[in-house]
Amino acid sequence: MLADAHSIVTNADLLAELQRVIEEEDKADRQRAIQAKRYAKLRKEALVDWLFDLQSVARKDTINWAKGQIQK
Amino acid sequence: METLFSCRNCVHNFGQTLNVGRGDGFCLQHGSVIQDPDRTTCKYLHRKDLPLFVVDEGLREHASEYALTSSLARLDVVQPIPIVRYSEKYCWDVRKFDGITHALAQYYKSKPRWILIQAFTAGTDGRRLIAHGSLIRHYLDHCGTWRSSSRLILGLLEEIDNTPRFAPRDLLEAADESQAEIEEQALWDAVFVRLSAIQEYAHHAGLEKLMWVTDQLNGGLSELVWNQLQPELYRLRTQWLNEIITHAKDNNGFFPPPDTTPDLDQDY
Numbered sequence: 517m518l519a520d521a522h523s524i525v526t527n528a529d530l531l532a533e534l535q536r537v538i539e540e541e542d543k544a545d546r547q548r549a550i551q552a553k554r555y556a557k558l559r560k561e562a563l564v565d566w567l568f569d570l571q572s573v574a575r576k577d578t579i580n581w582a583k584g585q586i587q588k
Numbered sequence: 589m590e591t592l593f594s595c596r597n598c599v600h601n602f603g604q605t606l607n608v609g610r611g612d613g614f615c616l617q618h619g620s621v622i623q624d625p626d627r628t629t630c631k632y633l634h635r636k637d638l639p640l641f642v643v644d645e646g647l648r649e650h651a652s653e654y655a656l657t658s659s660l661a662r663l664d665v666v667q668p669i670p671i672v673r674y675s676e677k678y679c680w681d682v683r684k685f686d687g688i689t690h691a692l693a694q695y696y697k698s699k700p701r702w703i704l705i706q707a708f709t710a711g712t713d714g715r716r717l718i719a720h721g722s723l724i725r726h727y728l729d730h731c732g733t734w735r736s737s738s739r740l741i742l743g744l745l746e747e748i749d750n751t752p753r754f755a756p757r758d759l760l761e762a763a764d765e766s767q768a769e770i771e772e773q774a775l776w777d778a779v780f781v782r783l784s785a786i787q788e789y790a791h792h793a794g795l796e797k798l799m800w801v802t803d804q805l806n807g808g809l810s811e812l813v814w815n816q817l818q819p820e821l822y823r824l825r826t827q828w829l830n831e832i833i834t835h836a837k838d839n840n841g842f843f844p845p846p847d848t849t850p851d852l853d854q855d856y
Contacts, residue, residue: 538810543800544642550802550810551637554776555592557812558769 525563530556592635593650594663595625599634599729602722603688605777606637607760607770608715614674614689616726618659619696621672629663631655634729636722637780639787641799688719695723702727702740709743714752714778720744721781725788734793735841738832741789744782745829749821751814752778775814783809786828795835798828 525533534556537549555561566586573581595601596609600617603609604625613622617632631654635643654661660669674693679685691704698704705727708720724740731737752775759770783801790798802809804824808817836842 543803547638547642547800547802551780553810554812558773 521567523565523567525565527556527560527562530561530563590663591626592637593629593633595622595628595630595633595660597633597636598629599636599722599725599781600632601625602692602719602726603686603715605718605774605781607774607777608718608754608758609688610757610760611684611686612689614693615660616692616695618671619673620660621674622660623669623672627663628660628669629654630657630660634725636718636725636784637777639784639791639799640725640729641788641791688715692719692723702736705740706743710747712750712753714754714774715758717750717752717778718781721778721785724785725781728785728788728792732792734789734836735844737789737792738836738841739843741786742829742832744785745825745832748782748786748825748828749818751775751818776812779809779814779817789832793832793835795831798831801828 531553534549534553538546538553541549566582568582568585570578570581591597591606595613595615596604596606598615600615601613601622602616604613609625613625614620615622615630618630622628629650631651633647633650634640635647640647654666657666657668659671661667662669674689676685676690676693679690691708695701695704705720705723708716708723711717721744724737724744727740728734728737734741754771754774756767759767759774762770765773786801787799790796790801797804801824805817805820807813808820833842
Protein backbone atom coordinates (compact mmCIF):
# COMPACT_ATOMS: atom_id res chain seq x y z
CA MET A 517 0.00 0.00 0.00
CA LEU A 518 1.24 3.45 -0.84
CA ALA A 519 0.75 6.32 1.55
CA ASP A 520 0.62 10.05 0.92
CA ALA A 521 0.57 11.18 -2.68
CA HIS A 522 2.79 8.42 -4.03
CA SER A 523 1.30 6.54 -6.97
CA ILE A 524 2.00 3.50 -9.12
CA VAL A 525 2.80 3.86 -12.81
CA THR A 526 1.67 0.58 -14.38
CA ASN A 527 3.72 -1.26 -16.98
CA ALA A 528 1.26 -0.26 -19.72
CA ASP A 529 1.44 3.42 -18.74
CA LEU A 530 5.21 3.27 -18.50
CA LEU A 531 5.51 1.76 -22.00
CA ALA A 532 3.11 4.35 -23.39
CA GLU A 533 5.11 7.19 -21.86
CA LEU A 534 8.38 5.78 -23.16
CA GLN A 535 6.83 5.48 -26.64
CA ARG A 536 5.81 9.12 -26.42
CA VAL A 537 9.36 10.10 -25.50
CA ILE A 538 10.71 8.06 -28.44
CA GLU A 539 8.41 9.94 -30.80
CA GLU A 540 8.53 13.44 -29.38
CA GLU A 541 11.54 14.26 -27.23
CA ASP A 542 15.11 15.25 -28.11
CA LYS A 543 17.73 12.88 -29.52
CA ALA A 544 19.37 11.82 -26.27
CA ASP A 545 16.04 11.28 -24.50
CA ARG A 546 14.78 9.26 -27.45
CA GLN A 547 17.77 6.99 -27.35
CA ARG A 548 17.57 6.45 -23.61
CA ALA A 549 13.85 5.75 -23.96
CA ILE A 550 14.41 3.02 -26.58
CA GLN A 551 16.68 1.18 -24.18
CA ALA A 552 14.38 1.84 -21.21
CA LYS A 553 11.44 0.48 -23.20
CA ARG A 554 13.39 -2.66 -23.94
CA TYR A 555 14.10 -3.27 -20.25
CA ALA A 556 10.61 -2.27 -19.13
CA LYS A 557 9.00 -4.66 -21.59
CA LEU A 558 11.31 -7.51 -20.70
CA ARG A 559 10.92 -7.21 -16.96
CA LYS A 560 7.30 -6.06 -17.05
CA GLU A 561 8.46 -3.13 -14.97
CA ALA A 562 6.17 -0.74 -13.22
CA LEU A 563 7.21 2.36 -11.30
CA VAL A 564 6.33 4.07 -8.09
CA ASP A 565 6.05 7.82 -8.56
CA TRP A 566 7.40 9.04 -5.21
CA LEU A 567 6.37 12.51 -4.14
CA PHE A 568 8.40 13.99 -1.29
CA ASP A 569 8.64 17.45 0.16
CA LEU A 570 12.37 18.20 -0.18
CA GLN A 571 12.32 21.77 1.08
CA SER A 572 14.04 20.88 4.34
CA VAL A 573 16.55 18.48 2.73
CA ALA A 574 19.95 19.72 1.55
CA ARG A 575 20.53 18.99 -2.14
CA LYS A 576 23.62 16.87 -1.47
CA ASP A 577 21.62 14.70 0.95
CA THR A 578 18.69 14.10 -1.38
CA ILE A 579 19.63 10.59 -2.55
CA ASN A 580 20.42 9.23 0.91
CA TRP A 581 17.39 10.90 2.44
CA ALA A 582 15.04 9.52 -0.20
CA LYS A 583 16.62 6.07 0.12
CA GLY A 584 15.78 6.11 3.82
CA GLN A 585 12.20 7.17 3.15
CA ILE A 586 11.62 4.52 0.51
CA GLN A 587 13.05 1.77 2.68
CA LYS A 588 10.76 2.64 5.59
CA MET B 589 18.12 -2.70 -12.72
CA GLU B 590 21.29 -2.56 -10.63
CA THR B 591 23.08 -4.92 -13.01
CA LEU B 592 23.01 -2.12 -15.58
CA PHE B 593 25.74 -0.60 -13.43
CA SER B 594 27.67 -3.84 -12.99
CA CYS B 595 30.74 -5.06 -14.87
CA ARG B 596 28.45 -7.12 -17.10
CA ASN B 597 27.30 -3.93 -18.76
CA CYS B 598 30.76 -2.30 -18.99
CA VAL B 599 32.80 -2.10 -22.20
CA HIS B 600 36.03 -2.73 -20.25
CA ASN B 601 34.70 -6.27 -19.62
CA PHE B 602 34.47 -7.19 -23.30
CA GLY B 603 33.16 -10.72 -23.34
CA GLN B 604 29.97 -10.40 -21.32
CA THR B 605 26.64 -8.60 -21.25
CA LEU B 606 23.52 -8.85 -19.13
CA ASN B 607 22.58 -11.94 -21.16
CA VAL B 608 25.87 -13.29 -22.50
CA GLY B 609 29.05 -14.85 -21.08
CA ARG B 610 28.96 -17.29 -18.19
CA GLY B 611 31.45 -17.43 -15.34
CA ASP B 612 34.27 -15.00 -14.77
CA GLY B 613 34.78 -11.82 -16.75
CA PHE B 614 37.97 -9.90 -17.37
CA CYS B 615 38.48 -6.17 -16.85
CA LEU B 616 40.97 -4.41 -19.05
CA GLN B 617 40.80 -1.23 -17.00
CA HIS B 618 42.15 -2.99 -13.91
CA GLY B 619 43.79 -6.00 -15.55
CA SER B 620 41.81 -8.27 -13.28
CA VAL B 621 39.61 -11.33 -13.48
CA ILE B 622 36.06 -10.42 -12.43
CA GLN B 623 34.82 -13.30 -10.33
CA ASP B 624 31.27 -12.11 -9.80
CA PRO B 625 30.51 -9.75 -12.69
CA ASP B 626 26.83 -9.23 -11.70
CA ARG B 627 27.86 -7.79 -8.35
CA THR B 628 31.04 -5.97 -9.28
CA THR B 629 31.56 -2.45 -10.57
CA CYS B 630 34.00 0.49 -10.34
CA LYS B 631 34.13 4.21 -10.87
CA TYR B 632 35.27 3.78 -14.49
CA LEU B 633 32.07 2.05 -15.58
CA HIS B 634 31.39 2.67 -19.27
CA ARG B 635 27.95 1.30 -20.11
CA LYS B 636 27.73 -1.08 -23.05
CA ASP B 637 24.08 -0.49 -23.88
CA LEU B 638 24.23 3.24 -24.58
CA PRO B 639 26.85 5.66 -25.92
CA LEU B 640 28.91 7.40 -23.26
CA PHE B 641 27.78 10.91 -24.21
CA VAL B 642 24.13 9.92 -23.76
CA VAL B 643 24.55 8.64 -20.20
CA ASP B 644 27.48 10.73 -19.00
CA GLU B 645 25.48 12.40 -16.22
CA GLY B 646 24.44 9.08 -14.68
CA LEU B 647 27.96 7.71 -14.99
CA ARG B 648 29.41 10.73 -13.22
CA GLU B 649 27.05 10.09 -10.32
CA HIS B 650 28.08 6.44 -10.31
CA ALA B 651 31.76 7.45 -10.34
CA SER B 652 31.30 9.74 -7.36
CA GLU B 653 29.58 6.97 -5.43
CA TYR B 654 32.63 4.70 -5.92
CA ALA B 655 35.22 7.50 -5.82
CA LEU B 656 36.93 6.19 -2.68
CA THR B 657 37.60 2.74 -4.09
CA SER B 658 40.80 2.37 -6.10
CA SER B 659 39.97 -0.70 -8.16
CA LEU B 660 37.05 -3.11 -8.55
CA ALA B 661 34.32 -2.78 -5.95
CA ARG B 662 31.27 -4.61 -4.66
CA LEU B 663 28.25 -3.07 -6.35
CA ASP B 664 25.94 -3.37 -3.35
CA VAL B 665 28.17 -2.36 -0.45
CA VAL B 666 30.84 -0.19 -2.17
CA GLN B 667 33.72 -2.26 -0.76
CA PRO B 668 36.99 -2.84 -2.69
CA ILE B 669 37.65 -6.20 -4.33
CA PRO B 670 41.24 -7.43 -4.64
CA ILE B 671 42.76 -7.68 -8.13
CA VAL B 672 43.00 -11.25 -9.43
CA ARG B 673 45.56 -11.77 -12.20
CA TYR B 674 44.62 -13.98 -15.12
CA SER B 675 46.28 -17.38 -15.32
CA GLU B 676 45.75 -19.68 -18.28
CA LYS B 677 47.16 -22.56 -16.25
CA TYR B 678 44.69 -21.96 -13.43
CA CYS B 679 41.75 -21.74 -15.86
CA TRP B 680 42.61 -25.13 -17.35
CA ASP B 681 43.30 -26.55 -13.92
CA VAL B 682 39.81 -25.71 -12.64
CA ARG B 683 38.21 -26.37 -16.09
CA LYS B 684 37.07 -22.79 -16.44
CA PHE B 685 38.96 -21.92 -19.63
CA ASP B 686 37.09 -19.56 -21.94
CA GLY B 687 38.51 -18.70 -25.36
CA ILE B 688 37.27 -15.14 -25.56
CA THR B 689 38.27 -14.23 -22.01
CA HIS B 690 41.67 -15.75 -22.71
CA ALA B 691 42.11 -13.79 -25.94
CA LEU B 692 41.18 -10.57 -24.19
CA ALA B 693 43.48 -11.23 -21.26
CA GLN B 694 46.28 -11.32 -23.85
CA TYR B 695 45.34 -7.82 -25.03
CA TYR B 696 48.03 -6.29 -22.80
CA LYS B 697 50.72 -8.34 -24.51
CA SER B 698 49.73 -7.54 -28.10
CA LYS B 699 51.40 -4.51 -29.69
CA PRO B 700 50.16 -2.56 -31.46
CA ARG B 701 46.89 -3.42 -29.80
CA TRP B 702 44.63 -2.44 -32.68
CA ILE B 703 45.87 -5.53 -34.52
CA LEU B 704 44.18 -7.76 -31.95
CA ILE B 705 41.00 -5.70 -32.27
CA GLN B 706 41.01 -6.12 -36.04
CA ALA B 707 41.45 -9.87 -35.59
CA PHE B 708 38.07 -9.94 -33.88
CA THR B 709 36.19 -8.70 -36.96
CA ALA B 710 34.32 -10.88 -39.43
CA GLY B 711 31.67 -13.39 -38.69
CA THR B 712 28.35 -13.75 -37.01
CA ASP B 713 29.33 -15.14 -33.63
CA GLY B 714 27.36 -12.91 -31.27
CA ARG B 715 29.82 -13.03 -28.41
CA ARG B 716 32.73 -12.10 -30.68
CA LEU B 717 30.69 -9.25 -32.16
CA ILE B 718 30.04 -7.94 -28.64
CA ALA B 719 33.72 -8.29 -27.76
CA HIS B 720 34.74 -6.53 -30.97
CA GLY B 721 32.39 -3.59 -30.43
CA SER B 722 33.45 -3.28 -26.79
CA LEU B 723 37.15 -3.41 -27.66
CA ILE B 724 36.76 -0.58 -30.16
CA ARG B 725 34.95 1.51 -27.57
CA HIS B 726 37.59 0.78 -24.94
CA TYR B 727 40.27 1.73 -27.46
CA LEU B 728 38.50 4.96 -28.41
CA ASP B 729 38.12 5.78 -24.74
CA HIS B 730 41.80 5.20 -24.11
CA CYS B 731 43.10 7.09 -27.16
CA GLY B 732 40.58 9.92 -26.92
CA THR B 733 40.66 10.55 -30.66
CA TRP B 734 38.97 9.21 -33.80
CA ARG B 735 42.23 9.20 -35.79
CA SER B 736 43.60 5.89 -34.60
CA SER B 737 40.19 4.21 -34.73
CA SER B 738 38.81 4.94 -38.19
CA ARG B 739 40.02 1.63 -39.63
CA LEU B 740 38.47 -0.19 -36.67
CA ILE B 741 35.09 1.44 -37.03
CA LEU B 742 35.11 0.80 -40.79
CA GLY B 743 35.65 -2.90 -40.05
CA LEU B 744 32.70 -2.90 -37.65
CA LEU B 745 30.46 -1.00 -40.06
CA GLU B 746 31.22 -3.32 -42.95
CA GLU B 747 29.30 -6.06 -41.17
CA ILE B 748 26.85 -4.04 -39.11
CA ASP B 749 23.92 -5.93 -40.64
CA ASN B 750 25.26 -9.41 -39.78
CA THR B 751 22.79 -11.33 -37.67
CA PRO B 752 24.46 -12.21 -34.35
CA ARG B 753 24.24 -15.93 -33.54
CA PHE B 754 24.84 -17.31 -30.07
CA ALA B 755 26.02 -20.72 -28.97
CA PRO B 756 23.74 -21.95 -26.15
CA ARG B 757 26.67 -22.18 -23.75
CA ASP B 758 27.41 -18.48 -24.25
CA LEU B 759 23.98 -17.47 -22.99
CA LEU B 760 23.12 -16.98 -19.35
CA GLU B 761 20.35 -19.00 -17.76
CA ALA B 762 17.42 -17.40 -15.99
CA ALA B 763 14.61 -19.13 -14.16
CA ASP B 764 11.94 -16.76 -15.43
CA GLU B 765 13.06 -16.49 -19.07
CA SER B 766 13.18 -19.05 -21.87
CA GLN B 767 16.30 -19.73 -23.89
CA ALA B 768 14.64 -18.04 -26.89
CA GLU B 769 13.94 -14.88 -24.86
CA ILE B 770 17.52 -14.71 -23.61
CA GLU B 771 18.83 -15.23 -27.15
CA GLU B 772 16.59 -12.41 -28.38
CA GLN B 773 17.92 -10.09 -25.66
CA ALA B 774 21.48 -11.15 -26.43
CA LEU B 775 20.93 -10.13 -30.05
CA TRP B 776 19.88 -6.65 -28.91
CA ASP B 777 22.89 -6.47 -26.57
CA ALA B 778 25.09 -7.01 -29.65
CA VAL B 779 23.15 -4.48 -31.74
CA PHE B 780 23.40 -1.74 -29.13
CA VAL B 781 27.08 -2.36 -28.34
CA ARG B 782 27.87 -1.91 -32.03
CA LEU B 783 25.61 1.05 -32.74
CA SER B 784 27.04 2.77 -29.67
CA ALA B 785 30.56 2.17 -31.04
CA ILE B 786 29.64 4.07 -34.22
CA GLN B 787 28.08 6.85 -32.17
CA GLU B 788 31.07 7.20 -29.86
CA TYR B 789 33.42 7.31 -32.86
CA ALA B 790 31.22 10.00 -34.41
CA HIS B 791 31.29 11.90 -31.13
CA HIS B 792 35.10 11.99 -31.23
CA ALA B 793 35.09 12.86 -34.95
CA GLY B 794 32.40 15.54 -34.65
CA LEU B 795 30.08 13.80 -37.15
CA GLU B 796 26.67 14.87 -35.94
CA LYS B 797 24.52 12.67 -38.19
CA LEU B 798 26.44 9.56 -37.17
CA MET B 799 26.27 10.53 -33.51
CA TRP B 800 22.56 9.90 -33.78
CA VAL B 801 22.44 6.91 -36.11
CA THR B 802 19.58 5.58 -34.01
CA ASP B 803 17.41 8.38 -35.39
CA GLN B 804 17.97 7.17 -38.94
CA LEU B 805 16.75 3.66 -38.25
CA ASN B 806 13.01 4.29 -38.29
CA GLY B 807 10.81 1.73 -36.56
CA GLY B 808 13.08 -1.31 -36.67
CA LEU B 809 15.09 -0.18 -33.69
CA SER B 810 12.44 1.48 -31.55
CA GLU B 811 10.11 -1.50 -32.02
CA LEU B 812 13.02 -3.91 -31.52
CA VAL B 813 12.24 -5.96 -34.63
CA TRP B 814 15.50 -7.33 -36.05
CA ASN B 815 14.01 -8.45 -39.39
CA GLN B 816 12.92 -4.88 -39.95
CA LEU B 817 16.14 -3.32 -38.69
CA GLN B 818 18.55 -5.51 -40.67
CA PRO B 819 17.57 -4.20 -44.16
CA GLU B 820 17.72 -0.65 -42.80
CA LEU B 821 21.26 -1.27 -41.57
CA TYR B 822 22.18 -2.82 -44.91
CA ARG B 823 20.76 0.21 -46.74
CA LEU B 824 22.51 2.78 -44.53
CA ARG B 825 25.85 0.97 -44.23
CA THR B 826 27.32 2.30 -47.50
CA GLN B 827 26.21 5.84 -46.67
CA TRP B 828 27.81 5.66 -43.22
CA LEU B 829 31.02 4.16 -44.63
CA ASN B 830 31.21 7.01 -47.15
CA GLU B 831 30.71 9.62 -44.44
CA ILE B 832 33.53 8.19 -42.33
CA ILE B 833 35.97 7.77 -45.23
CA THR B 834 35.24 11.25 -46.61
CA HIS B 835 35.67 12.84 -43.18
CA ALA B 836 38.92 10.94 -42.56
CA LYS B 837 40.30 11.95 -45.97
CA ASP B 838 39.31 15.58 -45.50
CA ASN B 839 41.13 15.62 -42.15
CA ASN B 840 44.25 13.69 -43.20
CA GLY B 841 43.21 10.75 -41.09
CA PHE B 842 42.61 8.10 -43.73
CA PHE B 843 45.44 5.55 -43.28
CA PRO B 844 48.08 8.22 -42.64
CA PRO B 845 51.75 7.19 -42.78
CA PRO B 846 52.90 6.57 -39.17
CA ASP B 847 55.72 9.12 -39.31
CA THR B 848 53.31 11.98 -40.01
CA THR B 849 50.80 11.24 -37.28
CA PRO B 850 52.23 12.27 -33.91
CA ASP B 851 48.89 11.79 -32.16
CA LEU B 852 48.60 8.16 -33.22
CA ASP B 853 49.56 6.01 -30.27
CA GLN B 854 51.62 3.36 -31.99
CA ASP B 855 51.86 1.05 -29.01
CA TYR B 856 48.20 1.25 -28.26
